[in-house]
Amino acid sequence: MVAFGNDASGDPFADRPFLVFWEVTRACALACRHCRAEAQPQRHPDELDSDEARRLMHQLAELRPPMLILTGGDPLMRRDVLELARLGSDLGLRVGLSPSGTPRLLNTDFHKIREAGIDRISLSLDGASAATHDAFRGVTGTFDRTLQAVHRAHRAGLSVQINTTLTGGNLAEFDAFRDLMFQLKPAMWSVFLLVPTGRAGAKEMASPQDIERIFEQMADLVGTAPFAIKTTEGHHFRRVLAQRGKGGDKGRQGMRSPLGIRDGRGVMFISHTGEVSPSGFLPMVCGNVRLTHPAEIYRQHPLFVSLRDNDALGGKCGRCEFRKICGGSRSRAYGVTGDPFAEDPSCLYQPTAKP
Incomplete structure (x- = not known):
């Protein structure tokens, strides 16, 4: 894995993103209630073709x-x-795959996924039982297929990440989710806080008070669970860990992302048609890889540049003493207020003093 650190400006994220999410297609057989992509059964006719994808x-x-x-x-x-994954791996990239829990996945040879150079496979469990997960995903049998996929991935030697979207509707299952993670033993459990975009609405978001309670329970697991724990669009979990004295290496057990990473700041998203955004949950288009090298977009577009500036944040996020390791969800701020620099509405913390 290549080194990652500060450039001459002192910004560890100025030169390149730590994570690139490439939406290689928007087609999907599921009908998830919260789908960011509002996925459709068929591939889009303007999707990057094979030559464009290889060039990218x-x-x-x-x-x-x-x-x-x-x-x-x-x-x-x-x-x-898988051909694209193999190409990326041959070119020196560390490649992960995030498939859906469908019959297509179970009909795929997991050893071929591994042979294609895939380093990690991420699978979603948004309900701790078949009834709740399948209702969330919109297709019966998805829960059982996902469990089968986890076991097959383990047998094929793939690193497994399990993603769980927390909403106001499934918070009561947190203990069951935790117990399920102990059974499945992923390398990483990534807990995602809902962002109102795509099919997801603000009314489905959990309250800041409930989120804080869940983050406290998650913090209890850090350093003791047999899997690493991180959040997606729940950056203030880092603040909870720091308040407990777990904000250093121990708090980032198994987490390779540098502290302070967030939408546009160490993260870049490329859509199925080549559009570039700060993340898949912040649908503000900054360019297209068909016309502009993604490095140029990430390094020079004014939105990306501003999102990397901790002092550009508004509201209490801009005053917060934890803003350099957190900074709040820019996607959620945008989804709720229309301003990507507004304070994160899912965090109840009040800064103690102006930094």
């Missing part, structure tokens, strides 16, 4: 992000996805 993979290799995640939709709906 070479450009990403020049950019050298420490992690590239091929996502969707369902990336397995794109027939050449």
Whole structure:
């Protein structure tokens, strides 16, 4: 894995993103209630074709992000996805895959996924039982297929990450989720806080008080659970860990992302048609890889530059003493207020003093 550190400006995220999410297709057989992509059964006619996709993979290799995640939709709906993964791996990229829990996944040889150079596979469990997960995903049998996929991935020697979206509707299952993680033993449990975009609405968000309570319970697991724990669009979990004295290496057990990473600041998203945004949950288009090298967009677009500036944040996020390790969800701020620099509405913390 390539080194990652400060450039001459002192900003560790100025030169390149740590994570690139490439939505290789928007096609998916599921109908998830919260789907960011509002995925459809068929591939989009303007999707990057094979030649364009290979060209992009070479450009990403020049950019050298420490992690590239091929996502969707369902990336397995794109027939050449494993060929693209192999190309990326051959070019020196560390490649992850985020497929959907469908029959297509179980009909795929997991050893071929591994042979394609895939380093990690991420699977979603948004209900701790078949009834709740399948209702969330919109297709019966998804829960059982996902469990089968976890076991097959383990047997194939793939690192497994399990993603769980927390909403106001499934918070009561947190203890059951935790117990399920102890059974499945992923390398990483990534807990995602809902962002109102795509099919997800603000009314489905959990309250800041409930989130704080859950984060306290998650913090109890850090350093003791047999899996690493991180949040997605729940950056103030880092503040909870720091308040407990777990904000250093111990608090980042198994987490390779540098502290302070967030939408546009160490993160870049590329859509199925080549549009570049600060993240998949912050749908503000900054350019298209068909016309501009992704490195140029990430380094020079005014939105990306501003999102990397901790002092550009508004509201209490801009005053917060934890803003350099957190900074709040820029996607959620945008989804709720229309301003990507507003304070994160899901954090109840009040800064103790102006830094």
